[in-house]
Amino acid sequence: MYHNINAMLLLGRCRYLTRFGLLAPQRPQASAAAAWCAVRLVGSSSNSEDQRWERTGHGPNLRQALAGLLAGTGAALAYGLHHHKAEQTEVVSVQVQAQTSQLPVFSQEEVTKHRTLKDGVWVTYKGGVYDITDFISMHPGGDKILLAAGGALEPFWALYAVHNQEHVLDILSEYKVGELRAEDQKKQQSAPSSDPYSSDPKRHPVLRVNSLKPFNAEPPPELLSDSYVTPSAIFFKRNHLPVPQVDPASYELQVDGLPGGGLKLSLEELKNRFPKYTVTATLQCAGNRRSEMNTVKQVKGLNWGISAISNATWAGARLRDVLLAAGYGPDAARWARHVQFEGLDKDVTGTMYGASIPVNKATSEEGDVLLAYEMNGEPLPADHGFPVRVVVPGTVGARNVKWLSKITVSAEESGSHWQQNDYKGFSPTTDWDTVDFKSAPAIQELPVQSAITVPADGAVVSRGGEEVTVKGYAWSGGGREVVRVDVSLDGGKTWQVAQLRNGDKGQTPEPSPPPGRAWAWKLWEITAPLPPEARQLEIVCKAVDNSYNMQPDTAAPIWNLRGVLSNAWHRVKVTISDDEE
């Protein structure tokens, strides 16, 4: 309860973190040794509360990198691999002890005076006053911490739920300098709830939640392969920030960067002025299958399984048509290189989510980029960008900006964190000490991908049936059509060719897409005899697209510090039981 907070003493479990001195930046030898906390996820966690900060080695780039992560890439980043099952059940909670503080009491007015490095930076948290001046340069979230200077941490921590961990509180406790005056505490209490996620929509309970705030969740794999077009309710959710509430009546889409002053469109104008196109397209998060990279070596990011991918039918205006109406033409084509997008989802600094795509993708007739206002025949659900999102077929989910507010034609890529310092791939040798985000291109088209949805890893298959049915999905970026999926029951020694389909069973399949415009996945299935002697099967799948790109055999050589682009052969192990049923 809040009235006990004044007496709270934050007791650390973070025994290895030495006190204040070690964290002080003015002692370089100590500061080099002092680690900032890397983030780890409890292996099978499906709840962002199961998060903890731990100390690991750090380097010059770790801070920047983590800053990026905290800036919304995945607030639920505190991930780890090697926790034992027993540890997974531990619930991290603040250790509260009733104890009278020996520290001075400050007024809010006094606290508010400390808002700069020169004057010192103070913050309050649950009745405590903290001088975090010396911590600023070590904050994984970078300078954003200054936004809280002189005020309460709570609204910021509400946005970035990663802070709600014991180790973070441990660190904070090092900086405590006093208590907030009781009447100022009461004022804070009476302020309206500042949980920015309070208006997030309800979600389907079947979803496996990777992070609650922001909401990130995926459907159970076996449901994915049941529907060629994924029902919107179980379509994977990947939010970087709280879901904005948008009034469709006052919604306005701004198109900028072109001579002539740009264009503003209401939702009705977008619907009525431009022909409506329908495109069935698969979206995949760059982090899909990240959990497999975690089995190689810990990475930073949401611990996605194999279902951060889904397929929907989108309808809306073509981006090309809107750009042409806004004045895009041969003149602009001479200097324009990118089309930038901004969403209405914003962080505490007011920074909108942003991304960009190459201008040729945006303006090509064959790019099929939509400003979508419908998903599966209905208005976009709130989690998927109501009222308008960009759908960039063949391109990583992160560029399919939701709650779209602004389109800018530019010579430059989006300057946003998500374009510049995230969603890029690196060599397995690159770590947070050596990473140079400028050295790698922003992910746009994704590589060929496939995974086994049925049976699940660890499943038991009865020998009674004498055969096993394996199901999955396969997709490739850039409109490259999947032309074959090979399935192995023996870990990759021998292969069989699966049957592909691009529609639901019993339905007339879609006609084959034109070259370079295969935006939707294929579902695949194979029923194969059980090898007579086998007690276990290692089932493997790999897909081939029509540029004959193949998936890499193993995850370690494509491992990267952010755990993106995880597309090695997918493997599941099943046991064969003699049980007749």
Added chain:
Amino acid sequence: MYHNINAMLLLGRCRYLTRFGLLAPQRPQASAAAAWCAVRLVGSSSNSEDQRWERTGHGPNLRQALAGLLAGTGAALAYGLHHHKAEQTEVVSVQVQAQTSQLPVFSQEEVTKHRTLKDGVWVTYKGGVYDITDFISMHPGGDKILLAAGGALEPFWALYAVHNQEHVLDILSEYKVGELRAEDQKKQQSAPSSDPYSSDPKRHPVLRVNSLKPFNAEPPPELLSDSYVTPSAIFFKRNHLPVPQVDPASYELQVDGLPGGGLKLSLEELKNRFPKYTVTATLQCAGNRRSEMNTVKQVKGLNWGISAISNATWAGARLRDVLLAAGYGPDAARWARHVQFEGLDKDVTGTMYGASIPVNKATSEEGDVLLAYEMNGEPLPADHGFPVRVVVPGTVGARNVKWLSKITVSAEESGSHWQQNDYKGFSPTTDWDTVDFKSAPAIQELPVQSAITVPADGAVVSRGGEEVTVKGYAWSGGGREVVRVDVSLDGGKTWQVAQLRNGDKGQTPEPSPPPGRAWAWKLWEITAPLPPEARQLEIVCKAVDNSYNMQPDTAAPIWNLRGVLSNAWHRVKVTISDDEE
């Protein structure tokens, strides 16, 4: 000498092939067992003479497949893997024994009467008369054998040098029914030389020849990485047929398939009516690095090393411009799906080499498809398509039709053998018994590729230098830019990132290409410390393109019966010597 031929008895070494009866199709049980010869290459052969036919198992598709091969895909197809070195030095030659034939003598007039299955099919070869009626259905080259009916085999065998092997002669000998009358033999002798390759151009002696007729050769790898733009003389040569001699003054390019009667262009018109564009583009044979697939399991095709890839600067008219001039427009776009090409290189039936590309690639401003008349600043060399070839950047070599004679806009792909029944990829499980060429798409864009040119496999590196320099090339199809090359010195356990360049050292590098238009390779290099204790290194490279496609780890899972698309990590083993020099 020719005058001894009448007395020739072709003695077989093909002991396992039982005689006539076994090959007769009217005995199904025997015919099923009777194998037609699969083709094998002597491992390190660089000469098409080192070829032999051998018996292997066969199936319903083997004949068709081999027919395809013989139709020009690689006349030098008689490939094998496991010959001992000793065998490689054996020169296959016709065993001639002076022996008086006991067989009847026929006149050419009599032979000429046998030209149909009904009348019997007779042919002559070096003075012998053969009734091959029963062999027709077993001929790997299919019905084309009927073109020789009633006449001499020599002109056909001159075109398809694969026949010049002892085992083929063994088989032929089974069908001998008589001798050709001496005066008719003399007439054949006095006919002009019919070697269709006699006018092939001279080639650079440094080339490593995989097949002389047709000419197929690659440069030594270490030369490849010496020049960003490959000199034309050492640019890999991949001919399916004899090099046609074309008079530029009478050359005519026909554009067909569009309403309005089409367009005919002289070379001068092509040069003067259309703007000249210059594109630096890498071409790669689908069979590049096939030899590595042969180490997994024998495949059919030319035994290319790692150098069936080269980079040149091409100049010519844009195909797009020519198609627009010929009437291509929105009307045609509604039905057109492919643009077909025909070369002037033709086989004995008069069938031209042919291929097609998707119409969107052909007509897009960003496709950069050229009707090239210059290579590296000079008129196209004869081996590279003089006077005009298609250059389809980012697309497999086979579609870059040389000695271009005809362009056809069509709703259909080219019906040519090379489009329909060759240059396609299959699962490792697919063999010549089960292959269905209709089930796989024609190769167009190629997957990401890289290889190590220096050091060579088996090289000795001195420890004196304390470091090793590794060089190579990297490229991807579809205009996808190579963004990174990882190099390992320990077989793929740990990796380092190589330096890439897109120009020669000391030159200003080319500006970065627009997205999707990176047509040229990158050369790469890394100098790394020698691991202190290592006696051997297994050097490995793998490239990543900007769609983040990676190369597969190993060759076995991408093995395919034609040995195309061989793009697993490239590996070379080197020994470290303590020799200071």
